[in-house]
Amino acid sequence: MTIKKKIKIFILRSGLYSYLFTAINFKRKIAEHLSYLNLFFSAHANNKRTYKIYTSDVLPDILNFQVASICNANCIFCGYGTTLKEKKGFMNFVTFKKALDEYIALGGKKILFAPVYGDSLLDPGLGDKLEYVSKLKEIAQIGIITNGIALTKNNIYKSLIDNKINDIGISLADFDEKAYQEVYRVEAYKELMRGIEDLLSYHAQQNSLTNITFHLRSPRQVRQIVESDDFIKYIKPYLGDHIDIQFMYSYDNWGGLIKKEDLRGLMKLRGIPKFRKMSCDKLFDFCVLFDGSVRLCACRTKGTQFDELIIGNIHTENLVGMLGKAASIRLKFMENDLPPVCRNCSFYTAGKKF
Ligand code: SF4
Numbered sequence: 001m002t003i004k005k006k007i008k009i010f011i012l013r014s015g016l017y018s019y020l021f022t023a024i025n026f027k028r029k030i031a032e033h034l035s036y037l038n039l040f041f042s043a044h045a046n047n048k049r050t051y052k053i054y055t056s057d058v059l060p061d062i063l064n065f066q067v068a069s070i071c072n073a074n075c076i077f078c079g080y081g082t083t084l085k086e087k088k089g090f091m092n093f094v095t096f097k098k099a100l101d102e103y104i105a106l107g108g109k110k111i112l113f114a115p116v117y118g119d120s121l122l123d124p125g126l127g128d129k130l131e132y133v134s135k136l137k138e139i140a141q142i143g144i145i146t147n148g149i150a151l152t153k154n155n156i157y158k159s160l161i162d163n164k165i166n167d168i169g170i171s172l173a174d175f176d177e178k179a180y181q182e183v184y185r186v187e188a189y190k191e192l193m194r195g196i197e198d199l200l201s202y203h204a205q206q207n208s209l210t211n212i213t214f215h216l217r218s219p220r221q222v223r224q225i226v227e228s229d230d231f232i233k234y235i236k237p238y239l240g241d242h243i244d245i246q247f248m249y250s251y252d253n254w255g256g257l258i259k260k261e262d263l264r265g266l267m268k269l270r271g272i273p274k275f276r277k278m279s280c281d282k283l284f285d286f287c288v289l290f291d292g293s294v295r296l297c298a299c300r301t302k303g304t305q306f307d308e309l310i311i312g313n314i315h316t317e318n319l320v321g322m323l324g325k326a327a328s329i330r331l332k333f334m335e336n337d338l339p340p341v342c343r344n345c346s347f348y349t350a351g352k353k354f
């Protein structure tokens with residue numbers, strides 16, 4: 001365990017929460033200012049090397065998969081609610097295998113079940129996909145980000161541990177039912193906590209090395225969260241080497257869809273960066289959507305994911321050709337021709353290291 005993590009767990013166990021909250025807030029402010037500074041410098045770092053990389057074919061470090069575009073939550077900080085009329089679905093195994101095999105052939109090593117929106121645990125074929133990918137020696141890292149509500153469905157939590165997934169990220173609002181419902185806007189808290197209890201006890205039973213991180217999106221202070229009965233009962237006993245907790249208080253605007261008044265309590269809205277000369281780093285990320293479409297930026301949409309960031313479909317084009325299309329979208333960005341979804345997006349970030 002790193003020293004930083006040891007200190008954090010000591011604080012969580014000892015009751016010195018207010019220091020942790022002050023540290024998180026301080027870290028958030030510093031990080032925000034540093035990122036603006038970084039953007040300022042990257043805006044002026046139009047040196048030949050950087051420019052060349054941004055406009056070249058670059059294989060994504062991680063291939064993201066949207067195996068389900070349906071979500072069982074409706075978070076106040078997410079644009080999912082605006083996509084409800086859009087076609088939705090689950091990825092079939094053929095699509096998954098085709099994209100994965102092509103990515104491996106190009107030298108790809110890491111995958112993440114992280115949809116632009118949706119929740120991977122709802123995919124009825126997720127177990128088969130996990131089993132397949134976990135056996136491939138070429139894939140060195142498998143991760144999943146989920147809201148955790150469906151963990152108990154078909155005992156999928158066992159499949160995550162049995163297939164030795166490296167990282168599981170569970171995003172939730174709080175360990176308090178009222179705060180949870182206020183932010184995730186679904187009555188799923190009890191189901192979620194049942195799944196977390198099953199997952200953590202199975203993880204301990206199997207001596208699993210899978211890292212599980214709880215990403216808290218709460219309107220309340222750290223002290224209130226970690227003094228919740230459910231945190232003390234379900235999470236605290238397991239905190240350690242492979243079980244961690246992260247708190248988030250700064251939110252982006254989902255391309256302009258989320259406003260300050262949508263957020264609650266201590267949640268803060270991040271401003272739109274002024275310096276955006278370099279392409280957003282997220283335009284290096286590929287997400288294979290449920291129907292085989294490949295989209296840049298695995299994070300944000302504005303009303304629809306079938307927009308100008310779609311660079312092809314795995315059933316009709318190959319990944320190599322799509323690398324070139326991604327490079328030309330980044331080039332246009334740097335020529336001040338931003339894709340509409342990016343124009344007012346406060347999730348913009350630049351300064352990728354190569
Ligand atoms: S943030 Fe995730 S869990 Fe929440 S509504 Fe959006 S896609 Fe669903």
Ligand code: SF4
Nearest residue numbers: 280282297342345347
């Ligand atoms: S600016 Fe926003 S929408 Fe555009 S690529 Fe970056 S994160 Fe995605």
